[in-house]
Amino acid sequence: MPPTQAARQPFSWRGVAALATAPSGWLPFWVLSAALVLGWAAERFVTTAWLPAVTTAVRRLPTSGEIRAGRLFWPTNTVTELARTPFLALRVNPRSTPVPGQAADVDVELIANEICAQSLFGYWTFPYPPRLALPLNRPEVEPVWAAWQPYIRAAVFGAGALVGLVSWTLVGLVAAPVVRLLAALLRRQVTLGGCWRLVVAALLPGGLVVAGGLLLYAGHGFRLLDFLVVFVLAHLLGVWLALGAAWQLPRRQPPALFATPEPAATPPAVSFTAVGSAPPGDSPFAMPVPSARPANPFAASPAIIAPPEPPAAPPTKPPMAPPKAPVVSQEEPPEQPLNPS
Numbered sequence: 001m002p003p004t005q006a007a008r009q010p011f012s013w014r015g016v017a018a019l020a021t022a023p024s025g026w027l028p029f030w031v032l033s034a035a036l037v038l039g040w041a042a043e044r045f046v047t048t049a050w051l052p053a054v055t056t057a058v059r060r061l062p063t064s065g066e067i068r069a070g071r072l073f074w075p076t077n078t079v080t081e082l083a084r085t086p087f088l089a090l091r092v093n094p095r096s097t098p099v100p101g102q103a104a105d106v107d108v109e110l111i112a113n114e115i116c117a118q119s120l121f122g123y124w125t126f127p128y129p130p131r132l133a134l135p136l137n138r139p140e141v142e143p144v145w146a147a148w149q150p151y152i153r154a155a156v157f158g159a160g161a162l163v164g165l166v167s168w169t170l171v172g173l174v175a176a177p178v179v180r181l182l183a184a185l186l187r188r189q190v191t192l193g194g195c196w197r198l199v200v201a202a203l204l205p206g207g208l209v210v211a212g213g214l215l216l217y218a219g220h221g222f223r224l225l226d227f228l229v230v231f232v233l234a235h236l237l238g239v240w241l242a243l244g245a246a247w248q249l250p251r252r253q254p255p256a257l258f259a260t261p262e263p264a265a266t267p268p269a270v271s272f273t274a275v276g277s278a279p280p281g282d283s284p285f286a287m288p289v290p291s292a293r294p295a296n297p298f299a300a301s302p303a304i305i306a307p308p309e310p311p312a313a314p315p316t317k318p319p320m321a322p323p324k325a326p327v328v329s330q331e332e333p334p335e336q337p338l339n340p341s
Contacts, residue, residue: 010201013244020198034204035161041211042160048218049087057082057090058145065136070128105224172199188249202241206234
């Protein structure tokens, strides 16, 4: 099943695990739906199993009778059976000795100074409050009971839904650390909040099973003992779903001990644009080549140094002129007079 479809239902291991690891709006939807179904089943059970018995008992009340100052005041001294169904039995016994035996799944008896309740879970007695003044006659009780029946059904509906929400939340808070420890032992990756969501999602099918058992119990398909068996199996279903969903969680990836570290990123190359004709590389006046190493981010920015100017050429002396040759006169020498001798 694809993860997107598995995360939409809490009825399988993969679905519960997906609701735990990928939180979405589907988990609140299922929680609210299961709570409403559970409240509706509780309302149907009370309306079908208990309210008809109480209505019959109200119609059989005498014209006088009450509970006042912690005691029962009844017009006769005999046992009066007001209602009897497979689910609930109501009777009044003015004498202080309760009648032995159990006529229904829940047996309620009013005696002289206390009320007795008996069921499969045991036998309890509750004394009447000293300040209680409760009429037990048909003219006063019947109209009040007819007016309060819709509110009683609404209260049972809300109480059933609220009990489901509170119980799932508290069980999730208690069991979340246990599921977290189990996930750690199984090397599964999940958060503590994911464990809480896992437990809540795993309990929802059990809540629906309990609702179905209540409906069957109200429809005479189950007896009280059968419903208790269904109740226990519903909680075992939640445990089974939680354990299976913990196994379906994503595995935790172990860290690699001898993994090769990734190479460092190469710094981007810096390009310079030459203006005019650049001097040759071996020239002492050439610009320094920038280093490939990254600059220190904490160092002060260096000042830009202009390249030194080339030294001035030494003054040159004019070349010496060669010596002039003596000028020989071309004039003829004067004539010498002849010696007559």
